Amino acid sequence: MQKIAAFLVAGVFSTAAFAGANCSKHPKSEWMPEADAKAKIQEQGYNIKKFKVDGNCYEIYGTTKDGKKAEIYFDTKTLEIVKSEIGS
Numbered sequence: 001m002q003k004i005a006a007f008l009v010a011g012v013f014s015t016a017a018f019a020g021a022n023c024s025k026h027p028k029s030e031w032m033p034e035a036d037a038k039a040k041i042q043e044q045g046y047n048i049k050k051f052k053v054d055g056n057c058y059e060i061y062g063t064t065k066d067g068k069k070a071e072i073y074f075d076t077k078t079l080e081i082v083k084s085e086i087g088s
Contacts (some may be wrong), residue, residue: 021073021083023057031076034058040079046070057082 032040037058038051045065052059057073064070069087074080 021054021057021059023055023073023075023082024077025056026075026077032079037074037076037079041074046072
């Protein structure tokens, strides 16, 4: 029984570690249109391989202008970076 409880607790904490970013909740009417968001993100030097909506965030998978892998979450209204993971 203790092993099961420990397993469940570990599962809860590991899930939280992989959770997405916490973006502000804006009404969809205030969101920047996806096409505009993609264009502005590319103007910042990112190459977008995948663009998607994740909860209240715009999320991209792609590369930086230096060619590094990037996973970045943006606020849907302001395009402020909420969370980023830049690799090699």
